[in-house]
Amino acid sequence: MRLRSGLGRGVAGLAALCLLLELVPRVGLVSPRYLPPFSQIVGELADQAGQASFWTALLDTLRGWALGLLIAVVAGTVLGILIGSAAPLRAATGSTIEFLRPIPSVALVPLAVLLFGTDIRSKLLLVVYASFWQVLIQVLYGVQDVDPVARETARSYGLGAWAQVRHVTWPTTLPYLMTGVRLAATVALVLAITAELVIGNPGLGREIAVAQSSGAVAAMYALVLVAGLVGVAVNVLARVVERRVLFWHTSVRGEAPA
Amino acid sequence: MTVAARLARRALVTLGLPLVLVAVWWVASANSESFYLPPLRRILETFADVWLSARLADDVLPSLLRLAVGYLAAVALGVAVGVPVGASRALRDVVEPVLEFFRAIPPTVMVPILILVAGIGDTMKVLVIVFGCIWPVLLNTVEGVRAIDPVLDETARCYGIRGAARLRHLVLRGASPQIVTGMRQSLSIGIILMVISEMFASSNGLGFTIIQFQRGFAIPEMWSGIILLGLVGVLLSLVFRAMEGRVLAWYHSLRRSHRDGGAA
Amino acid sequence: MLDVRGIHKVYEGRGRTVEAIRELTFTIGGGELVCLVGPSGCGKTTLLKCVAGLLAPTAGEVRLQGQVVTAPPPGMAVVFQEYGRSLFPWMTIRGNVELPLKQKRIASGRREELVDQALAAVGLDDVHAAYPWQLSGGMQQRVAIARAIAYEPQVLLMDEPFAAVDAQTRADLEDLLRGVWRRFGVTILFVTHDIDEAVYLGQRVLVLSSSPTVIMEDLAIDLPAERDQLNTRSAPRFAELRAHVYGLVQQAKQGHQAPARIPRV
Helix, strand or coil, rough: HHHHHHHHHHHHHHHHHHHHHHHHHHHHHCCCCCCCCCHHHHHHHHHHCCHHHHHHHHHHHHHHHHHHHHHHHHHHHHHHHHHHHHHHHHHHHHHHHHHHHHHHHHHHHHHHHHHHHCCCCHHHHHHHHHHHHHHHHHHHHHHHHCHHHHHHHHHHCCCCCHHHHHHHHHHHHHHHHHHHHHHHHHHHHHHHHHHHHHHHHHHHHHHHHHHEEEEEEHHHHHHHHHHHHHHHHHHHHHHHHHHHHHHHHHHHHHHCCC | CCCCHHHHHHHHHHHHHHHHHHHHHHHHCCCCCCCCCCHHHHHHHHHHHCCCHHHHHHHHHHHHHHHHHHHHHHHHHHHHHHHHHHCHHHHHHHHHHHHHHHHCCCCHHHHHHHHHHHCCCCCHHHHHHHHHHHHHHHHHHHHHCCCCCHHHHHHHHHCCCCCHHHHHHHHHHHHHHHHHHHHHHHHHHHHHHHHHHHHHHHCCCHHHHHHHHHHHHCHHHHHHHHHHHHHHHHHHHHHHHHHHHHHHHHHHHHHHHHHHCCCC | CCCEEEEEEEECCCCEEEEEEEEEEEECCCCCEEEEEECCCCCCCHHHHHHCCCCCCCCCEEEEEEECCCCCCCCEEEECCCCHHHHHCCCCHHHHHHHHHHHCCCCHHHHHHHHHHHHHCCCCCCCCEEECHHCHHHHHHHHHHHHHHHCCCCCEEECCCCCCHHHHHHHHHHHHHHHHHHHCCCCEEEEEEHHHHHHCCCEEEEEECCCCEEEEEEECCCCCCCCCHHHHHHHHHHHHHHHHHHHHHHHCCCCCCCCCCCCCC
C-alpha cells in the first residue's frame, strides 16, 4: 500500500508538470514563441513519429550509443582486469589514469571533426573516450576488492591465471562492473547526442539543431522530450540489467570456491 | 630505504609512464608530414604564443568565470531545494519522478533551447550550466538528507538542536558525502556545457577559440587548445579533490576505519 | 521531580491498532535512581520516548517539576542504546559534548569547565581531540553519558544504554553510572531488560507487564548505598530481590497484569 501511494503521488507530480507546461505559455507568463504549450509539443511529437526521418535519426543515435558503449565496456573491462591484477602495473599507470580521466571528452571535438567529419567514427571517438573511464575506474576498484585470502587459496590450488580470473576476480568485480556500465550508459548517451549536436552526425542531436536553426520550436521541444525519454529508458534498462546480472551473480557466488 | 631514495622512487613511479608517453609522442611526431598531426614540438611552441597572451584574459578567463558562476549557482540552488524535498516524504514522492526526468535529459540539448530564449551571450551560457549542473546536486542532496540516521535526529531533538543549528550541524554535515558526490558529477557536466555552449554559438571563450582554429585549419593552434582544455579539466579536478579532502576528511577516515575492521 | 500520569499509547497502523501502553502512572523524586524492567516488547522504549517528549502519548501527561512535557525540555537528557549512532561522526569528542551547551547559550568559559568536568567524570580525559569512530563501544557510550552530564539536566533518561556492550564493559559502566549519579545528584530513569542490572543499580525497580502495559509492581531496593559488583551481587538480599523481580517478569511474559501469589519480600 505504501508503494501505491508513493506511485500515485509520483504520477500526480508528473501530471502537474504537464499541466504547468500547458498553462504557462497559454496564460502568457512565457511567450509561446519560446515555450509552446504542452499539447502542441505532444502533437508535434505525434507528427514526428509518423515520419521515417524521425525513426532513422533515433536509430542513428541509438546505434552510436550502443556501439560506443560496447567498445568502452570491453576495453575498460579487459584493461581494468589486466592493470588491476598486477600491483606494479597499477602503480605505474595510476598517475596517467588520474591525469587522462578528467580531460573533458568534448575537447576532442575539433580533432574528431578534422579526422572523421560527420562519419560515425567522430561520434564514437567522443562516446568511447568518455565512457571508457567510467568502466575502467569501477573495474579497478573491483579487482582491488578481491579478497587476498581467496586469491592465495586459488593460487595454492594451482589455478592458472585464466582460472583465477574466472573464479576469483570476476565474481568480485562483477558488481563494480555493473555500476560502471550504468554510469557509462548515461555518459555515452550524453556524448552521442552532443556529438550530433555540435559535429552534425546524423541523429537526434542533429535534428534538434536543425529544428532550432529553422525556427521549428515545437519540433525542437518534441525532440528534446524524446531525448529525455531515451535517457530515462537508458537509466531503467541499465538498472534492470544490473539487477538481473547481480541476481544471477549472488546465487553463483554462493557456490564459488572461497 | 633512505628518505631521498623513497622520494625518488615515488617520483619515478608517478612521472614514469607520463614522461614515457610524452617522449614517444614527441619522437613519433617529430618528422611528421601529416597535416592533422603536427610535431609535438610545434604544438608546444605555439602554446605559449596562443594562450599566454591577450587570449588569456579575452577567452580563457570569461569561460572559467561563466563556469564558476553557473556551477556555484547550481550547487546553491540544488542544495536549497534538495534539503526540504529530502526532509519530506510526501514532497519526495511527488517531485522525484519529475526531477529524475529532467536529469535524464542530456544536458547539452538545453543549448539550442536556451539560445532561443536567451540569445548567444553570457546569460545563455551561465543558464545552460545552471540547468545542467543542478540535477545531480539536487537529487544527491535529497538522497543524503533522506538517509540521515534517525538516532542522530532524535539526539538532536533531545538536546534542543533546532532550526538553523540543526540545519548546519545535522542536516548539511550529515548529507555532505552525498552532496559532494553530486557536486563531482555536476563539475564534469559543467565543463562539458561550458565548452559545448561556446562551440555551438558564441563570440568568445575557450571552446569558441578552439573551434575557430579548427575551422581555419590552424592545426597546431587547435592542438594547443585541446591540451589547454585538458589541463583545465585536470586542474579543476585537483581543486575539487582538495576541497573534498578537507570537507569530508572525517568521512574518509571513518570509512577507512570501517574497512580496516573498525574499533571494537 | 518527574510525574508520569496515566500514559496511554495506541499505535494506529494500516487497519490494525496496537495498544502499546495501557496505563502507566508513577513518580520519581529528585535525586532518585529508578530502574524500569519488563519483558521484551512491553513498550519500555515507547514509554521513555513519551517521557522525553520525543513521542506524544495518546492520553496522559508527563510533568517535569510541575511543567507539562510536550517537546524535549531543556531539563532532560537522553542516552540511547545505539551509542555509535547518537554521536556526530564529523565532530570530535569534545565537539560532541560541547554542542548541546552551545545550544543552551552557555558562555564559553563555563562551557569548557563543564566539558572538562564531564569527560573527567567518565574517565575520558585524554580523548578530547579524537573522533567517535576511533573509540571502542564502551568509550563511545561513556562520551554519550558525559554529554548528558555536561548538559546539567534535572532528569537523565537512559534507554537500555548498556545492552550492546560486552559484559565486562557493562559492569564498568554500571559502576561508572552509580558514581556519576552520586557525584552529581542527578535524577535517573534507567530502562533495561537485564534484571540483575536493574536490581544492582536502582533504589526502586518498576516492573512492567507485557503489552498492553501497566506497572506490575513498584519495588523498593533496600540494598546498601555502597554497592560493588563482587559483594553486592553475592549478597543474599540481592538474590531474593532478583528472584522476586524474575518471578514477576515471568508472570508478565505469560500475560499476567498484576502480581499473583508471589511471596512479598
